[in-house]
Amino acid sequence: QKEVEQDPGPLSVPEGAIVSLNCTYSNSAFQYFMWYRQYSRKGPELLMYTYSSGNKEDGRFTAQVDKSSKYISLFIRDSQPSDSATYLCAMTASGGYNKLIFGAGTRLAVHP
Amino acid sequence: GAVVSQHPSWVICKSGTSVKIECRSLDFQATTMFWYRQFPKQSLMLMATSNEGSKATYEQGVEKDKFLINHASLTLSTLTVTSAHPEDSSFYICSAQSTSGGFNEQFFGPGTRLTVL
Numbered sequence: 001q002k003e004v005e006q007d008p009g010p011l012s013v014p015e016g017a018i019v020s021l022n023c024t025y026s027n028s029a030f031q032y033f034m035w036y037r038q039y040s041r042k043g044p045e046l047l048m049y050t051y052s053s054g055n056k057e058d059g060r061f062t063a064q065v066d067k068s069s070k071y072i073s074l075f076i077r078d079s080q081p082s083d084s085a086t087y088l089c090a091m092t093a094s095g096g097y098n099k100l101i102f103g104a105g106t107r108l109a110v111h112p
Numbered sequence: 113g114a115v116v117s118q119h120p121s122w123v124i125c126k127s128g129t130s131v132k133i134e135c136r137s138l139d140f141q142a143t144t145m146f147w148y149r150q151f152p153k154q155s156l157m158l159m160a161t162s163n164e165g166s167k168a169t170y171e172q173g174v175e176k177d178k179f180l181i182n183h184a185s186l187t188l189s190t191l192t193v194t195s196a197h198p199e200d201s202s203f204y205i206c207s208a209q210s211t212s213g214g215f216n217e218q219f220f221g222p223g224t225r226l227t228v229l
Contacts, residue, residue, distance in 0.1 A: 006155075041203075042222055043116075043118075043207075043221050043222045043223050044205075044220050045220065049217075099158065099161065100146075100156075100158070100218065102155040102156045102157075103155060104154065105155050107153075
């Protein structure tokens with residue numbers, strides 16, 4: 001069993017839709033939870049990070065962490081074609097030394 | 113955000129040759145750098161962690177003698193793929209991190225695509 005599970009998709013939605021991306025994990029030591037966006041042939045860029053359980057909102061993006069269920073989500077509201085990318089969740093037990101464990105990534109396509 | 117560069121962005125080489133990839137933090141000092149490998153449609157797999165002035169720490173299954181990592185300064189780390197073979201063809205991505213307490217974001221480079229013929 002992988003430490004972090006993420007459905008690779010692909011996920012195709014119309015412009016303006018609400019997108020829900022999810023990851024599950026098995027290691028209860030994880031404390032920091034991150035979402036990265038990666039465009040084709042580029043390095044990942046950090047979208048959001050959350051410490052422990054709870055919600056965090058940044059513009060059209062909302063990250064949720066439910067540690068009791070070992071389940072994290074990223075919601076994208078009013079999705080745009082420019083949101084088309086691969087979204088990777090990542091986790092680490094310590095914020096100071098970031099050995100990140102990545103999910104497989106979900107490919108998202110937002111069509112006009 | 114901080115900028116990390118990689119050079120070259122892509123490289124094609126013959127089997128048996130060695131290839132060096134550079135990773136630079138352009139506007140901050142990176143005490144720790146990470147090297148990842150990503151196969152098509154797969155996630156990033158950590159290969160090794162390097163701290164400035166120290167030997168790199170390799171992940172299980174990564175050959176130290178094949179993937180040589182040098183972190184000679186706070187802004188530069190290099191990955192040398194020695195005696196490259198077609199199975200080493202992949203997308204290699206580095207990240208750099210500064211230590212300032214709390215959550216220390218890793219900033220990723222744009223990646224280097226290696227093709228071994």
